Amino acid sequence: MFDWLAVPLGYVMRFCSWLVGGNYVIALLLFALIMQIVLCPFGIKQQKNMVKQAYLRPKEMAIRKKYAGRNDRATMQKMQNEILQLQQDAGYSPLAGCLPMLFQLILIFPIYQVAIRPLEFITGLSEKACIALADIAGIATNSSSYQIKLAGWLNVPGNLQKVPSTHSITVDEVVETVKVGEELAGHTSFPNVTLFGQDLGVDPWDAFGESFWWLIFIPIINLALMYVSQYLTKKLQYQSTLQEQANGQMSSMKIMMLVMPLMTMFITFSFAAAIGIYWIFRTILSMIQQFILYKAMPYPKFTEEDYKNAEKEMKGKRVSKAPANYVAGGREIRSLHHIDDDE
Secondary structure (H helix, E strand, O other): OHHHHHHHHHHHHHHHHHHOOOEHHHHHHHHHHHHHHHHHHHHHHHHHHHHHHHHOHHHHHHHHHHOOOOOOHHHHHHHHHHHHHHHHHOOOOHHHHHHHHHHHHHHHHHHHHHHHOHHHHHHOOOHHHHHHHHHHHOOOOOOOOHHHHHHHHHOOOOOHHHOOOHHHOOOOOOOOOOOHHHHHOOOOOOOEOEEOOEEOOOOHHHHOOOOOHHHHHHHHHHHHHHHHHHHHHHHHOOOOHHHHHHHHHOHHHHHHHHHHHHHHHHHHHHOOHHHHHHHHHHHHHHHHHHHHHHHHOOOOOOOHHHHHHHHHHHHHOOOOOOOOOEEOOOEEOOOHHHOOOOO
16 A cells, blocks of 8 residues: 555655756655645644634633542543533544544655655666666665665766676566666666765764764754654643643653654664655654644633633533432432532
């Protein structure tokens, strides 16, 4: 499925590369920008859903205030049911924000494949031809970024002449029926996967002690941007009272906020530097989109008067009825299932 989705995205990447004259880094930036625009409607839907939830905060707080101090299971269940009913009446669904995230998650994989397979999606070579070329170049194909390394190898003057011609290649020497010479016919240039003259197919791990030591800054920049992105998300995303309580009580969430950026840095150290650059572009564009949506659709701000009015409104909606348990003489026995009847 992901390969099928990658095909139309591949044409977008090919167009980006053609537009910038084959510069792979600039093509990645343009491709990341287009993908951010394509995914923007999902971000808009998420923001609208969170704004809708934010408008319910005074009424939600009124319900929580009514049950304040009662922590037994039956009371908590009743409180949650009332909050869910309030959300349903207002047309808010907690699952509405999950669907856009699911679509974005599905699209991440084909987008990533397009970014790490420039020879297939920009040049148009088949996967089998790329594997055969990598074998000729002595590049291991067990790495997910071998095509970036291979594109750099093909751009070195003289390396293309090392590829055997069609007449000297038999079917057995090339993977199945692929003829590398035929597929390379008409290709005089390949994506330029260099930055400041350095091949971006190199893993930053290999940069220590080398002349291209500056590549180690790519994972470090990713680490810093991930921390900034998480901080921005925490500040700009609306969180319900329940989420705020969970964030304050669960140290595991704080640990994840520390671990995720470190994992990102480790991954970008282990893959081709071009992948780390692409992640930098996507993270920056995502933060810009998040900030713009927050400014365009801000969350409502409430005063103490708004909360008091919400309490009055919530009380006015309830219809009083006699409690189930009542003792002669007017003394009421409060039931967990009727704890709000007298209100």
